[in-house]
Amino acid sequence: MSEVKTETVKVRHVMHYDIDSILSLHKRIGVKQSNIAYMISSGFGGPMDFSFIAEIDRKAVGVVIAHLMYLYIPITELCLINGIMVDPAYQRYHIGSKMVDELIKFCRIQNISVIRALAEDTNKELNEFIQFHGFKKSHIVNWDKNLEV
Numbered sequence: 001m002s003e004v005k006t007e008t009v010k011v012r013h014v015m016h017y018d019i020d021s022i023l024s025l026h027k028r029i030g031v032k033q034s035n036i037a038y039m040i041s042s043g044f045g046g047p048m049d050f051s052f053i054a055e056i057d058r059k060a061v062g063v064v065i066a067h068l069m070y071l072y073i074p075i076t077e078l079c080l081i082n083g084i085m086v087d088p089a090y091q092r093y094h095i096g097s098k099m100v101d102e103l104i105k106f107c108r109i110q111n112i113s114v115i116r117a118l119a120e121d122t123n124k125e126l127n128e129f130i131q132f133h134g135f136k137k138s139h140i141v142n143w144d145k146n147l148e149v
């Protein structure tokens, strides 16, 4: 693929009609099983939705799915990144960065002072990406209880 020029990448808020493009992008990432369809069906748009999509010539090449959340006691307002993905053919062209920059800008406008990202400790590329954007390890520890269902 020829070089991607960042100025050709358009980043905008995700709309409900982006669902098919996002599912197709998710397939291209190579994830076999996930609940993304269920998450998406809960709807984009509205004041709690902080998701952004990146397009080149109207083709979706990346998405950051993010929501405003109220968590913990005392209740803290923050923006949680549910997930971020860039089409494998377009990775390392700063498309993920362009989306995160827009998200940061939007949070500032909305007076949201914390953005939280989750990353598996084995996902080296994602951890490098998150640190590149100045995220620091949270003092909140994440605990999971796995249930047999």
Ligand SMILES: CC(C)(COP(=O)(O)OP(=O)(O)OC[C@H]1O[C@@H](n2cnc3c(N)ncnc32)[C@H](O)[C@@H]1OP(=O)(O)O)[C@@H](O)C(=O)NCCC(=O)NCCS
Pocket: 029, 082, 083, 084, 085, 086, 087, 090, 091, 092, 093, 094, 095, 096, 097, 098, 123, 124, 125, 126, 128, 129, 130, 132
């Ligand atoms: C993580 C991801 C979103 C990054 O998107 P991207 O557009 O390729 O990232 P960028 O080009 O904006 O990278 C910015 C910086 O992050 C770091 N980085 C990004 N990808 C990296 C990689 N594979 N290895 C090491 N560092 C990486 C680098 O510091 C990079 O800056 P540089 O290219 O100038 O060195 C993308 O790799 C991806 O979609 N991965 C698969 C899906 C996934 O694991 N999502 C997370 C689960 S929610």
